[in-house]
Amino acid sequence: MLARLLQGVAVVLFAASITFFLIKALPGDQFSERSTNPNISAETLARFRARSGNDEPLLAQYWIWISSAAQGDLNRSDIFNKPVARVIGQHLPATLQLMSLAFVASMVGGIALGTWQGTATGSRAERLSGAVSLALVSIPEFWLAMILLLVFAINVHWFPTQGMSNLNHDGTVVGIILNRLHHLFLPWLSLTLLDIAVISRYHRAAMRDVMGQQFLRTARAKGVPEHHIKWKHALRVAVLPIITIAGLYFPALFVGAVLIEQLFSWPGIGSVLPQAIASRDYFLVAGIVVVGSAMTATGSFLADVTRERLDPRLRR
Numbered sequence: 001m002l003a004r005l006l007q008g009v010a011v012v013l014f015a016a017s018i019t020f021f022l023i024k025a026l027p028g029d030q031f032s033e034r035s036t037n038p039n040i041s042a043e044t045l046a047r048f049r050a051r052s053g054n055d056e057p058l059l060a061q062y063w064i065w066i067s068s069a070a071q072g073d074l075n076r077s078d079i080f081n082k083p084v085a086r087v088i089g090q091h092l093p094a095t096l097q098l099m100s101l102a103f104v105a106s107m108v109g110g111i112a113l114g115t116w117q118g119t120a121t122g123s124r125a126e127r128l129s130g131a132v133s134l135a136l137v138s139i140p141e142f143w144l145a146m147i148l149l150l151v152f153a154i155n156v157h158w159f160p161t162q163g164m165s166n167l168n169h170d171g172t173v174v175g176i177i178l179n180r181l182h183h184l185f186l187p188w189l190s191l192t193l194l195d196i197a198v199i200s201r202y203h204r205a206a207m208r209d210v211m212g213q214q215f216l217r218t219a220r221a222k223g224v225p226e227h228h229i230k231w232k233h234a235l236r237v238a239v240l241p242i243i244t245i246a247g248l249y250f251p252a253l254f255v256g257a258v259l260i261e262q263l264f265s266w267p268g269i270g271s272v273l274p275q276a277i278a279s280r281d282y283f284l285v286a287g288i289v290v291v292g293s294a295m296t297a298t299g300s301f302l303a304d305v306t307r308e309r310l311d312p313r314l315r316r
Helices: 002-025 042-052 058-070 084-119 124-137 141-155 173-211 214-221 226-264 273-278 282-310
Strands: none
Touching: 002 058, 002 282, 058 282, 084 124, 084 173, 084 226, 084 282, 124 173, 141 173, 141 226, 173 226, 214 226, 226 282, 273 282
16 A cells, blocks of 8 residues: 555656656746836846846756645745645635546446446447447537536527536525536536446446356356346456456546536636636646646546455455
8 A cells, every 4th residue: 555655646746747848848928918018127027037036057947846846835826826735725625526526426337337238238228328338438528518508598598608616595505506517517427428328338348248257147047036147256256357447537536627618708717727727827837736746646546446345366
């Protein structure tokens, strides 16, 4: 377990380092646009660069930044004029809310659908559902989100087009929750539909492989009911590869959520990252990358631990 933790730290360190050097390889810095302002003198710009450490050699800048990041200090956001950690902390909960609900629905829906498809091979309903899943997998996530927005928000006005809440509720806790869910539904559906299709296709293949194994034929010979064989014995073995996928799938949702948030004006990381890139707020961009890589390392670690608990053969 200690080795896995160290591997996770190495992944975060590597991602942070690559991001830093790629950002520094870009022409200019966060103060370049200010140089065109006649009201800002060259001496003032030099003081800004000195205060941020941009006048130091590249390796010195890297060491200062990575040392501070290791202590939880991701420097200061130039466009928000506050610490990067505070900016991320203010917007990350909205992104995690969207990601978590999409993750749970995608896992449950994908595993349930894949289990049924893997045990109903050859039926007309199974072939139809497989074709629909393949069609969904082929659709870009952002394009599907735009279609849902156009149809259900703009044309029929069933759902709001942007934000995560408004004043159209009675002020009670239930009213606030329903209002939030009303705004959340289309972004959540945009993330969930495609991911259910992806997970179900992986799980269907795993179920088909498991259903032909000897231990299930032995269970049938002993008179074990077929629904127990499918939903208890076969599912427990077939779900193991999905656990590994799930460990990497949750942080991958971070990228999808950022794109969806921009379309629906959801106040998460997706509303911050484009501003940071456009304004060359490099410390904020690097901080968001660090958070994403930390999610990847954490997801992989949790997937390994869960697989070991469910599969005794992996325990040492």
